[in-house]
Amino acid sequence: MNAYVDTVESPAGELAFAVDGEGALVSLHFVEGDGLGMEESLEDEGFVLLRGEGRTAGAREELREYYAGERREFGLPLALVGSEWQRAVWMELTRIPYGETRSYGEIADLLDRPGAARAVGRANATNRLPLVVPCHRVIAADGSLGGFNGGLHIKERLLEHERRVVGS
Numbered sequence: 001m002n003a004y005v006d007t008v009e010s011p012a013g014e015l016a017f018a019v020d021g022e023g024a025l026v027s028l029h030f031v032e033g034d035g036l037g038m039e040e041s042l043e044d045e046g047f048v049l050l051r052g053e054g055r056t057a058g059a060r061e062e063l064r065e066y067y068a069g070e071r072r073e074f075g076l077p078l079a080l081v082g083s084e085w086q087r088a089v090w091m092e093l094t095r096i097p098y099g100e101t102r103s104y105g106e107i108a109d110l111l112d113r114p115g116a117a118r119a120v121g122r123a124n125a126t127n128r129l130p131l132v133v134p135c136h137r138v139i140a141a142d143g144s145l146g147g148f149n150g151g152l153h154i155k156e157r158l159l160e161h162e163r164r165v166v167g168s
Contacts, residue, residue, distance in 0.1 A: 003047040005039060006056035007031070010067045012150075012157040015131070018042060018049070019059050024077040027128050030150035066131070069165040072098035074132045082126060089123035096137040099166035101159070103141045117141070125149055131158065 003018040003026050014031040016038045026047075029038030039049055053060075058076065065071035080087050092110055096102050102110075104117035104124075113119070124135040130149060136158040140146040148155035 001047050002050055003027070003042050004050050004052040004055035005042075006051070006053065006060055008060050008063045008067075010063070011161045012154045015063060017056070017059055017063065018047075019056055020079055021055070022077065023055065023058055024079040025059055025129055025132060026079045028130055028132060030130070030154050032151075032154070063131075067161070069161075069168070072165075076132060078129060078132065080133075081128070082123070085119065086123045086126060089120055090127055090129075090133045093124075093127070093133050093135055093138065096134055099162040101137045101139045104138055104146065105141050107138060121147065137162075 002021050004020075005016065005018045007014050007016045009015075012030055016027075016029045016031055018026045018038065020026050027038050027042060029041075031037075042049060062071060062074055062076055066074070080090055082090070088111055089107060092107055104120045105114075107120045108114060108116035111120075120138070124138055125147065127133050127135045127149070130136060136148060136155045138146065145152050145155055145159075
């Protein structure tokens with residue numbers, strides 16, 4: 001399978017992303033964040049990495065609009081690869097309104113799985129499309145940030161960006 005890779009600047013630093021041949025978003029990665037780089041992960045999964053600005057233009061534009069405060073919802077097709085539970089959690093995350101947060105427990109309750117807050121957290125940790133599948137909007141029940149795959153400093157920047165846009 002081919003993955004077309006590109007980068008875009010954001011208030012949370014450089015963001016690398018990849019789309020497949022149909023333009024569906026396959027992966028997003030905050031370059032300054034924690035963990036294995038996106039390209040290495042995709043290669044480990046058997047993707048052939050290519051450059052193609054024409055193929056990545058739609059995703060790049062939607063990401064640019066988000067960071068400019070012009071877009072609050074993404075329209076990109078998403079390649080969600082995971083278990084049924086993970087996909088259910090990720091789809092629920094896309095329903096969290098821009099500039100708002102939900103707790104891990106609230107997400108579990110919305111999925112008719114009370115008490116599954118930790119399982120929601122594990123699904124968030126495997127989200128390959130942070131920002132577009134907005135796991136940064138999920139916080140602990142006590143109001144603390146909880147975790148974030150790219151690092152809490154990036155989660156803080158994303159939440160602050162959305163608060164700033166909503167408040168303007």
